[in-house]
Amino acid sequence: MSPSSRRRAVAALALVAGVAGCRPSREPVRIGLVFPGDFSPVTSLVSDAVNAAGGVRGRRLVVVRDTLPGADWVLAETDIRRARSVVALGVTAVVGHAGSRGSLAAAQVYSEARVVQVVPTGTSRLLVGAGGWTFPLPPNDSVEGHFIASFVRERLRARTVVVFYVNDEYGIGLRDGVRAALAGTGVRVLREVRYDLRADLAALVDAAVRGRVPDAVVVAGRGGETGAIARRLHEQGVPSRVVAGDGSYVLPELVTAAGPGAEGIYVVAFWLPGAADSATRRLEAQVRERLGREPVATDALIFDAVRLLAAAVEAVGDRPQRIRRHLLELGVSRPRFRGVTGEIGFGPGAGPPRLVMGVVRGGVVLPADAVPR
Secondary structure, rough: HHHHHHHHHHHHHHHHHHHHHHHOOOOEEEEEEEEEOOOHHHHHHHHHHHOOOOOEEEEEEEEEEEEHHHHHHHHHHHHHHHHHHOOOOOOOOEEEEHHHHOOOOOOHHHHHHOEEEOOOOOOOOHHHHHOOOEEEEEOOOHHHHHHHHHHHHHHHHEEEOOOEEEEHHHHHHHHHHHHHHHHOOEEEEEEEEOOOOOOOHHHHHHHHHOOOOOOEEEEEEEHHHHHHHHHHHHHHOOOOOOEEEEHHHHOOOHHHHHHOOOOEEEEEOOOOOOOOHHHHHHHHHHHHHHHOOOHHHHHHHHHHHHHHHHHHHHHHOOOHHHHHHHHEEOOEEEEEEOOOOEEEEEOOOOOOOOOEEEEEEEEEEEEHHHOOO
16 A cells, blocks of 8 residues: 555544544433332333434433332432442433432432432422432422411311421421411411321320310321321311321322221322323323323323433433533523423422322322312
């Protein structure tokens, strides 16, 4: 080969290498899911639809789970290990964790790794300041507390309440929100009853209603605890209406635990089946057909979280800083993201809180506004 031919060959190889280096990645877009239970199949509804339409910027969307199945979800240390596990998988962003405590514990891991964390169900107001890379999807406990307080005062016409709250970030935060919203309204909080997972809830209920029966009992806890409280009130013939925070909207746990006391429990939700829009109807049908159960709010929130992140990557690419900036601009310099749970934004223009009050009727939760008083 002559010197000139050799130079032309080298130049051609360099050109080919340069072009190859400029080609967009064919690697999948990986979004992590750190969440317990049977909610991971919900993500396939998103990834299947996105991939059938050509993927994200021509790349397949893949939702991956952390590598620690079956670990103890009660411990914050477990959430930290799960966060490190899913970051090691090379994810672009993460959906999780299940609640405020785990999400707060894991937030520092995601902040240090510069990985966006969208929290689908955590409501602690501390999440917005948990490192700058954490984005809670639902309204915080102050907003939810105000919503519950307004419902108790205006819809139920209650003048006295007892508040039960679980002794963790969720329960304390929601109790604080309810307390602040009721202050100065004429509704008197007779007692605030703190409990942990080992508490004898029947005994606590008996003590709380002894002497004076409240018009309403507010529960800042989970489904099993709220059910146990409602069951005891029913057994004792106490007519107090039970109003529970979003953490109690877990079926069938709530209904099973409450037994004959389940009918008429009010529970806050960030979404309920039955809306008229086509996206909601489609999600409901897919959950019933493909997952074999009735849809709940957590399905819709996880569904929206994955769609939100896929849309962000489609808009600005998969560099973490760009995804973070894109989310911060929603409702500010960009339109809010339209999800099945409502319009989603993270700035001053984030829109009204996406909250609805449900009521247990016949073992399911229906919108309270649709049920006669």
